Structure formats: C-alpha cells, structure tokens
Amino acid sequence: MARRRRHGLGRALALTAASALVWGVAHLRTGRRLTGAALLASHTLLAGLVVSVPFGPRPELLRLAFSPGWLAFTTAAGLLLAAVWAGVVARSWFLVRPAGLHAPARAAGACAVVLLCLAVSAPFLVAAHAAFLYRGALLSIFGSADHARAEGRANPWAGLPRLNVLLLGGDAGRNRFGVRTDSITLASIDTRTGDTVLLSLPRNLERVPMPPGPALERFPDGFTGDGPMTPGMLNEVYQYAEDHPEVVPGVPPGRRGPALLRPAVEAALGQPVHYHVLVDMRGFARLIDAMGGVEVVIPEDIAYGARDEGLLPAGRHRLSGTQALWYGRSRTGSDDYTRMARQKCLMRAMARQAEPYRILPRFQQLAAAARRTVSTDIPPSLLPAFLELAEKVKSRGRITSLPFVPPLITSADPDYGLIRARADHALWGGEAKASHKAAATRKAAASAAPTASANAARPSASPDAARPVSLDETCPS
Template sequence: MTRRQWGRLLGALALTTASALVWGVAHLQSGRRLTGAALFAVYTALACLSAALSLGHRPELLRLAFSPGWLAFTVAGVLLLAAVWAGVVARSWFLVRPRGLRAPVRIAAFTLVLLLCTAVSAPFVLAAHATFLYRGALLSIFTTSDHARAENRDDPWKGRPRLNILLLGGDAGRNRYGVRTDSITLASVDTRTGDTVLLSLPRNLERVPLPPGPAARHFPDGFTGEGEMTPGLLNEVYQYAEDHPQMVPGVPRGARGPALLRPTVAGILGQPVDYHVLVDMRGFSRLIDAMGGVDLTLPEDITYGKSGEGRLPAGRHHLTGAQALWYGRSRTDSDDYVRMGRQKCLMRAIARQAEPHRILPRFQSLAKAARRTVATDIPPSLLPALLELAKKVRDQGEITSLQFVPPLIDTAEPDYAFIRARADRAVAGRGRKTASPAAARTAAAARSSKRPVIRPAPQASLPPSPDPAKPVSLDSTCPS
C-alpha cells in the first residue's frame, strides 16, 4: 500500500471511531448532512435526557427501578440502543471506507470495526443482562399478599410511626421435611428516628395462642401440635399451616405458613406485624459469600458440628458464608438462647457492612443467591422508602434487642401477658431507664415464685443487663 492509501485508511478508521463517540460525524464528513444532523440530534437528546433524569429525577428513577413492568421495558430499550449504536458504527465505516484495498487489509480493517461495534454495545448488553437477572430476583422474592396495605407513594410512613417487620430464619434442608422457623425476631423501627427494637422469641416457646379462626378453635389452649413429629413448639406453626390448609382457608400453598405465623407472633408480642421476610438458613451462606464475606469479632471460641469437629477461635475474623452460618447456628457447648444473641450480632454486622461499594460489584451473584434464599411479602413499591429508612437506621438510629428467654420467661409455661407488657415497654421506650439491681432481683423473684425455676444459660452471648426485661443496645454488646 502507498502512503496515500495508508492515510485514507487511518482517516476512515478515525472517522468511524469518532462516530462511535458522537453519532453523525462520519455521515456529515461523507456528505450525508441530513442524516448526520438527525443522528447528532438524537444522540444529543439521549445524552441530555440521561443527564436530566439522573440529576433531577432520582426519586422517580428509584421507584421505577422496583417496577417489574418498567424493568422489562428497560431491558428491551437497552438492547435496542446497543443494536442501534453498533449499527451507526458499522454504517459509518461503510460510508467512509477507502476503495481498492487489498483483501488482507480489508479483512483486518473490518475486524477492527467489528471489535469497535462490540466495544460500544457490550456495556449495554451486560446492563440488560444484569437488569434481567435483577427483575427475575424481584419477581421471585417480592410478592404482595392480601394483607399488604395501600402505600402513600409520596410519604409511605404518613400515619405510621413504626414499621414492624417479622424476620424469620428457616432451616429447610435436603435431609429435613418442611420448614421450621428457628429464628423469630420482630424488628420494630421508628420511622422518624430510625431507632429499632429487635424482639426475639425462642423457637421452643410452648402453647402459643393462635389467632381467632379455625386454628384457635382447633387449639383452644394454645398450639400443642399433633404427635411426635409436631410436639407443639413455636417454630412448628409455619409448617403446620402449610400441611393443614384448613387452618388458613383460601390461602394457597407457600403462603399458609406466613398467614398463620404472622398473626400468631403479633398476638404473642401484642404488636402488629406489617410484613415478613423469610431467609433460608442453608442459602444464607450463599448470600454472605456473594457479598464477599462479613467481618466479625468473636469474644470467645465457637465450636460447631455434631461432634465439635469445627472451631472458630476468638478474635477478629473475615467469615465466609459457611463460617457465618455456623457462628449464627451452632449450639455446641451452648444453647438456643446463646445463639439467638449471636444471630443479632451477625445481623448488625451484615447491616453495617452492606455498603453500596461492596454490593454493586457483586450484584449479579447477590441477585442469584437472594432469589434462592429470601422470600417476603414487602411490596416492591415500598422498597425506595424502605432503603431510605434502612439508611436512617444504620446512620442515626440505635438498635436494641430484647430476647424473651430464660430466666426472663419460662418457655414451657410462658406468661404471655408479661411478654406483651414488656414488648410494649420496649417499643414505646418506657423501659429504657435502667432499673436498680435490687429492683430487678425483686421482680425476678416475684416471677419465679409463680413458675418453675429456670436455670440461666450456661454462657452469655451478650453482657447481662441489670434488668433482663430492658432492651440491650447491640452497639454496646456486640464486639466491634
């Protein structure tokens, strides 16, 4: 090739590259002024629209981000934009390419243009794929149930001073039948301040009163189960409802468990339950791995496994999903009540470390893991406001925990009036003044005189409070 031919080739490639950055450049250079001007106008309009939406309409965009219908439209639109952009680049090359090139040079130039088309369209294709996965996760995780109330889009917390979400941890597995909700916590959030109270119920609570209806008529003296497979503990209510549709008439399979457990917990605590979130504890480890692990300080060695074959030594650790699961689930050398405390500390650590810069790079992995692990009846339309509330909880609010465990209560013969009264005090904030040790001992003695003596847990997962009925701050009790 002559020097002139090389110059024409390089100039054509430069114009094609310029058209990939700004539509219409090659068209204008080749004399297609009308088409070039139209492409430039469309390109400028798209750029201005994107800037205006991102700068001035972020709340509206956030709401649309949780609309499955809009997300489907977005996937189609992004793929169309990728195809149009690649088409503009290809057409630009055909307009300005030099004639008379030898076959090897022509093939090499075409390959470069093809790579350029791929480079400009690949980000849009990847974005469409991520949006498609996200939409699938959204449809899989979030379902609006019949009890979900209509939300005020402008201010969903108007007239709602508190938001109560029931957090459930299920232990479904290949070697187990059904789902037992071994972790049961009501998170009551002050929508103005972000202050949050975690009210935890033990899985082995007996004779729990069931809500009015078929279930209460079948178990007038509280849930007692049926036979050895269902001895009558709180963690069995969920699966019992799934197996006995007559307990919740008209509710489809998969929704019966929440339909019965949600009002049951509301009756035990005397607090309304707005929504629930169920996390499969086996899939929980996948979520932790997807977010890159979690940093946690262990104040003591944690032994796990049926024969104590595993050990997490005391100290600061970056836990994998499997290790975090063992930390929250192990009862070796401890009991249910100890691990309840560890679970609260794990929840606090995850909430504090779920920063955008950690989540976004792992978005696809998290979406896939969450799709198989999490189920909730929170409506997608509420998520933008819920994200803002979560930020307020993390940055401004204080998180306290009240666990209804021995010696505060007797799980075999619970005083449900006492549980409701203490839950009400914790939520209302009336119980935040520390009682004197003498008063606490007097109150504990009075309660123990009415029921069998309960031995304290063999080890404490949280430092003891002067009053066992007083919420304990997780910031002061969970090691940083």
C-alpha cells in the same frame, strides 16, 4: 467513489472511531449533512438524558428502580441501544472505508470495526442483562405481594409511628421435613427516628397462643403440635399450617405458614406484624458469599458440625457464607439463647457492611442468591420507602435488642402476659405512650387476653433482664 479513495485505512478507522464516540461524524465528513445532523442531535439528546438521570427527583428515581414495568423497558432499551450504536459504527465504516484495499487490509479493517462494535454495545448489553436479572429477582421475591396497600400514598408511614417487620430464618435442612423457622425476630422501627428494637422469640417457645378461628378451636390453650406427646414449639407453627390447611382455610400452599405464624407472633408479643421476610438459611450462605463475606469479631472459639469437625477461632474474621451460617447456628458448647445473640450480631454486621461499593460489583450474584433465598409480602411499590427508612436506621438510628430468654421467661412454661408487657414497654416506654398505639396493636393484644389472664399472678423478672440492650454494647467490635 473518489471521496472514498482519498481516505487511507488509518484515516477511515479514525473517522469510524470518532463516529462511535459522537454519532454522525462520518456522515458529515462524507457530505450526508441531513443524516449526520440527525444522528448528532440524537446522540446529544441521549447523552443529556444519561447525564441528567442522577440529578432527577430521588423519590421518582427510587420508584422507577423498583418498577417491573420500567425494568422491562430498561432491558429492551439496552438491547435496542446496543444494536443502534453498533449499526451506526458499521454504517460509518461502510461510508469511509477506502476502495481497492488488499485482502489483508480489508480483513484488518473489518476486524477492527467488529471489535469497535462489540466495545460500544457491551455496556448496553451488560446493563440490559442486569436489569433482566434484577426484574426476575424482584418478581420472584415480591411478585405475589399485595400492591394495592401502597398505591396512591406519598408517605406510606403517615400515621404509623412504628413499622413492625417479622424476620424469619427458615431451616429446611436435608435431614428435616419441611421448614422450621428457627429464627423469629420482630424488628420494630420508629418511622420518625429510625430507632429499631429487635424483639426475639426463642424457637423452643411452647404453647404459643393461636389467633381466633380454626387454629384457636384446635389449640385453645396454645399450640401443642400434632399430638399430646409433643411439646409443640414455636418453630413448628409454620410447617404445621402448611401440612394442615384446615387451620388456615382458603390460603394457598406456600402462604399457609406465614398466615398462621404471623398472628401467633402478634398474639405472643401483643404487637401487630405489618410485613414479614423469610430467609432460607441454606440460601443465606450464598447471600453472604455474594456480598464478599461478612466481618465479625468472635470473642471465643466456636466449634461446629455434628462431630465438632469445624472451628471458628476467636478474633476478627471475614466469614464466608458457610462460616457465617455456622456462626449463627452452632449450639456446640452453648445453647439456643447464645445462638440467638450471635444471630443479632450477624444481622448488625451485615447491615453495617452492606455499602454500595460492596454491593454494586456483585449485583448479579446478589440478585441470583436473593431470588433463591428470600420471600416476603412487602409490595414492590413500598420498596423505595423501605430503602429510605433503612438508610435512616443505618445513618442515625439506634438498634437495641430484647431477647425473651431466661431469666426473663421460661420457654417451656412462658408467661405471655409478661412477654406482652415487656414488649409494650420496650417499644412504647410505658402506659402514656402506649395509649397512642394503633388500633391494630390493641386488637393483637386483645386476641391473646385469655392467656394473659392465666399468667397474671406470676412474678416479674428483674428490670435489667427486660431492658432492651444496644447491639453496639453486646456485640464485640
């Protein structure tokens, strides 16, 4: 008690603050050497672990960052550290607080200690909350994916010269029933160089070849929709599968659309689809807003809305989510094919502007938006490899685009033999390289052979119309 009386209020608060910075100071000062030494050693070990994390092996750090189990551990550890640190501060104050203080002084000291406890625990509570949100988003987006495909593989792209990811934009508007995939692009990435080719199919592509099985039996001459009076466009395939489970037997609801659309795109392009990503276009606006907007150059005014009530003026602008959605969707004064070109420029702008200094401060908003916006079959265990490949694409890869639009094809009467040949040439550069493609590629092309033979006699489009063009050349900047 005598030791406690010799400490004034200011000195006691200073010792408590010192204990908040370095555990054990107050314990050592009051003669509790064993406990103080243990706290000091624990604090030193903890600090060492935190400082050493950034210098750990990058592949292992990435793997942990995308591990739901590790994120759950991080959440629990953050809560535990917050409680322990606040407990150390409170106990330190109890040991050094002066005896015989008047009520106002006791209240002032208690308030100061409570604020100090909140200050030291807040970072850990924030980190735990962020890890909890991140884990929820990870499980929501990737939770249903097949983990087994990536396990035990140090380099998942070994033996895979090109990784093909189908990017789908689903438009489930208020005036629509179900989901229509109005944006269909196969991103084919060279796993060695990062060079990427975007093969875009128009939403109004008709008579898309169906994969073998019930779908091909129902539509032997290509997809025609619900009846002979409907054209049956590509953007209807997804919802048709959801509404007609018999064409994809054994597939649960929510997965029927990709189960039919993916092989249909494979058959149309003659290229395998390894994974797919579906982005809900209404949620896409929230994703852009969470990023803080996206900057694009608009070469000429773009009117939008049912009655052209909106206008995106020409010039350089940072678009909000709603504006970016209209930029990519508006067909006023243009057509589907012009819209497809703008969508590619929007993708390019987002990829370039997704810098860590933009993403990290808005992490929680992005995680919440992505959870409601994105679905995919990419397994979480592959995300580190995807991230490294994305960095390669961004840092040194060249992104080109080949949209299958007039005059290259006619959407109402497409030549799928020509589409497959042009896609093959864009990705592989001719027969010599094509001979080295994976067996899955040849299988996809073979499944669409009947349609190809029917179109074999058609004339080809000009070489320039079928040449992949760099987005740096076509997108104003």
